[in-house]
Amino acid sequence: MKPIIQLEHVNKTYGSGETAVHALADVNLTIEVGEYCAIMGPSGSGKSTAMNVIGCLDRPTSGRYFLDEVDVANLSDVELAHIRNRKLGFVFQQFHLLPQLSALENVMLPMVYGGVPNKERRERAAEALTRVGLSNRLNNKPTQLSGGQQQRVAIARAIVNRPVVLLADEPTGALDSHTTQEVLAIFGELNASGITVIMVTHESEVARKTNRIVWFRDGQVLHDRLMPEDLAQAVTT
Amino acid sequence: MxxxxxxxxxxxxxxxxxxxxxxxxxxxxxxxxxxxxxxxxxxxxxxxxxxQFESLGPNVLFVIPGSDEARQRTFEVERALTLEDAEAIASQVPSVDAVAPQLQSQQPVTAGNRRISTLILGTTPDFTIVRDFDMEQGRFFSETDLQRNTRVVALGSDVARRLFSNTNPIGQQIRIRNLSFEVIGVMESKGAFLGNNQDDAVYIPITTMSSRITGNTSPYGTEVTFISVTARDENSINAAQFQMANLLRLRHRVVNEDTFTIRTQKDALExxxxxxxxxxxxxxxxxxxxxxxxxxxxxxxxxxxxxxxxxxxxxxxxxxxxxxxxxxxxxxxxxxxxxxxxxxxxxxxxxxxxxxxxxxxxxxxxxxxxxxxxxxxxxxxxxxxxxxxxxxxxxxxxxxxxxxx
Structure with missing residues (x-):
């Protein structure tokens, strides 16, 4: 399989001297096209930092990061913005929908920055919302939607520019168990359609739905391809 | 985007x-x-x-006491300008058409049992020419009134209304500073000039004004507040200014600093x-x-x-x-x-x-x-x-x- 994400000796250090915090220490990680991957670990383990580096929201202090075979570690702000727009889709715990825009307009937003023609935007946004089962909620404002529906709008926004990688940061953290299942089902479908899904979570049940668990600790990958049955043990150690 | x-x-x-x-x-x-x-x-x-200045016409010149420098130095300049100066200008400056010296003072005026305070303006018959001021009723005072110091008065339209309401004021007596004056005319309504309401004033011969009301307050003769002059035509404005300045310098025996300033309408506008x-x-x-x-x-x-x-x-x-x-x-x-x-x-x-x-x-x-x-x-x-x-x-x-x- 072709690697889509390749971290080579990636370090991320905050501060300097004695007070320096090594959030990532010599991380090597390869994720291939079509994988469904959970990143786990205790708080402060570096999993969020890893997610930010992978999402091109943050640059590594040293090391190389190939995204879709392009070294993105040293790209400019504008180039990174372009990559986030075209190749990546983000889903967050707090949804982060803009309250003054309708569901459709929220989903259209990435295409606004991507320079997609207006007519095509509407079609693609409606299509993405249909895909997450919200074809009858196009013109609702976020406040008129339930938490699960809001997160589905956010997922539609993440996939509307047809990204190669979908990055989800605790996507079910603010949802009840029923809507969690709904959202995970959508992730499963998206992954089945060929999108690489990477998800940070601290919930074992959520992680079990994926087919690869990467366990971070102290800024390093402690376990990779952790078997679900070993998960309980990893959580306690 | x-x-x-x-x-x-x-x-x-x-x-x-x-x-x-x-x-x-x-x-x-x-x-x-x-x-x-x-x-x-x-x-x-x-x-x-x-x-306001344009309404006076372009030919008007003003002679005011004190030089520009003197006015910057002190608040009260020497009262050097006299009625005799005005007469000299009228008789000796050929480019001048009409000369209206003005002497003014705020005084109580009574008619019957009505009493108001208004501006008493002493001037000459030429005033109506210089200011383009017409009569509503009766007449303005004449050269003869001026020479005889007669106690006649022309009322501004507001004053006439306040003192006499609807009755005809012509021929009535009013008292200014306890001197009785005969009303001979009422001026047309003219409105304000530079903030002064010209209708809220009474007009008397300047000779009567200085001898009976203000007294001789200048060491040089009968003081005037300023002199308005009209030149014969637009082309004689500069000549009038020059001739008046020379005449006044001679009369005032000016050796260095002028005792007066002459302004044209253009100066005033500026x-x-x-x-x-x-x-x-x-x-x-x-x-x-x-x-x-x-x-x-x-x-x-x-x-x-x-x-x-x-x-x-x-x-x-x-x-x-x-x-x-x-x-x-x-x-x-x-x-x-x-x-x-x-x-x-x-x-x-x-x-x-x-x-x-x-x-x-x-x-x-x-x-x-x-x-x-x-x-x-x-x-x-x-x-x-x-x-x-x-x-x-x-x-x-x-x-x-x-x-x-």
């Missing part, structure tokens, strides 16, 4: 926060309205004062223009300060807005907005606020100026230049005060922005 898209986005954001947007605009609205109104009123005052121009500038400056304060208000609210919308900014960055996209978005919001505020303010300013034009004699008008300057300045203010908050927004770290609860 193109500019139309950005404007559309900004409008959506601003209309989502109507109250805040309106309050933010208020500063600019007030600033702009006051600039337009102040400049309009100032220019109106300028025009009004200029018209002075009025300078004074009212400075006034307009001052008003505009004060109004400009409020416009500046309005700009600071915009910056303040935009900074709060950036704080409040950190998550939005983080999200926009995550889905592909570059720093310049964010910068542009906040700049456009600031410019829209100030430009719309500027337009509304201009509307209010124009309305205010029109109101002044209708309710006062000031010919206040809005100049296109003032509108263009005010609107573009307020737009510029939005740009200027929007830059700082917009940069703050553009530089936000997306991760920090998304994490902030």
């Amino acid at each position: 193109d500019i139309f898209e950005s404007v559309n986005m900004a409008v959506k954001t601003l209309t989502a926060n109507k109250l805040r947007s309106t309050l933010t605009m208020l500063g600019i609205i007030i600033g702009n309205a006051s600039v337009i109104a102040m400049v309009g009123i100032g220019q109106g005052a300028q025009r009004y004062a200029a018209e 002075i009025v223009g300078n004074v009212t121009g400075a006034l307009t500038l001052m008003l505009a400056a004060i109004a400009g300060i409020s416009l500046f304060v309005g700009g600071i208000g915009i910056m303040n609210i935009m900074l709060v807005s950036v704080r409040e919308r950190t998550q939005e900014i983080g999200l926009r960055k995550a889905i592909g907005a570059s720093q310049s996209d964010i910068l542009l978005q906040f700049m456009i919001e600031a410019v829209i606020l100030s430009a719309i505020g500027g337009l509304i303010g201009t509307g209010i300013g124009v309305a205010g100026v029109s109101l002044v034009a209708v309710t006062t004699p000031l010919q206040a008008g809005v100049s296109a230049a003032a509108v263009i300057v005010a609107v573009s300045v307020s737009g510029g203010i939005g740009l200027f005060f929007g830059v700082f908050p917009a940069r703050q927004a553009a530089r936000l770290d997306p991760i920090v922005a998304l994490r902030s609860a």
Whole structure:
């Protein structure tokens, strides 16, 4: 399989001297096209930092990061913005929908920055919302939607520019168990359609739905391809 | 992202926060309205004062006591100008048509049991020529009245109404400082000249004025407050000025500094223009300060807005907005606020100026230049005060922005 994400000796250090915090220490990680991957670990383990580096929201202090075979570690702000727009889709715990825009307009937003023609935007946004089962909620404002529906709008926004990688940061953290299942089902479908899904979570049940668990600790990958049955043990150690 | 898209986005954001947007605009609205109104009123005052002098006709010259330098040095200049000077000008300066010396004093005037205080103006028959002042009723006093110090009076129209209501004042007696005067005429209604109501005055022969009312207050003869002169025609104005100056220098035995100043209508217009121009500038400056304060208000609210919308900014960055996209978005919001505020303010300013034009004699008008300057300045203010908050927004770290609860 072709690697889509390749971290080579990636370090991320905050501060300097004695007070320096090594959030990532010599991380090597390869994720291939079509994988469904959970990143786990205790708080402060570096999993969020890893997610930010992978999402091109943050640059590594040293090391190389190939995204879709392009070294993105040293790209400019504008180039990174372009990559986030075209190749990546983000889903967050707090949804982060803009309250003054309708569901459709929220989903259209990435295409606004991507320079997609207006007519095509509407079609693609409606299509993405249909895909997450919200074809009858196009013109609702976020406040008129339930938490699960809001997160589905956010997922539609993440996939509307047809990204190669979908990055989800605790996507079910603010949802009840029923809507969690709904959202995970959508992730499963998206992954089945060929999108690489990477998800940070601290919930074992959520992680079990994926087919690869990467366990971070102290800024390093402690376990990779952790078997679900070993998960309980990893959580306690 | 193109500019139309950005404007559309900004409008959506601003209309989502109507109250805040309106309050933010208020500063600019007030600033702009006051600039337009102040400049309009100032220019109106300028025009009004200029018209007053223009209404005298271009041939009028004024002789006033004291040199320019003396007037700058001291508040009270020497009372060097006399009735005899005026007579000398009338008889010896060939380029002069009419000479009207003026001596004035505020005094109580009674008629029957009515008592008012008004301006007593002693002058010569030429006054009606110089000022282009006609009679409503009766006659103005004559050369003979002047020579005989007769106690006759022509009433300003307001005075006539206040003292005699609807009865005919001609032939009646009034008392000025307990001296009785016969009313021989009523002047036409003329309105104010430079803030003095010419209808609220009575006109008597200057000889009577100095001998009976004010007394000889100048060491050189019968003091006059100033002398108005008309030249024969427009071409003789300079000659009149020159000849009068020479005559007065001889009469006053001037060796170095003049004891008088001669101003033409043009001089007077220039002075009025300078004074009212400075006034307009001052008003505009004060109004400009409020416009500046309005700009600071915009910056303040935009900074709060950036704080409040950190998550939005983080999200926009995550889905592909570059720093310049964010910068542009906040700049456009600031410019829209100030430009719309500027337009509304201009509307209010124009309305205010029109109101002044209708309710006062000031010919206040809005100049296109003032509108263009005010609107573009307020737009510029939005740009200027929007830059700082917009940069703050553009530089936000997306991760920090998304994490902030």
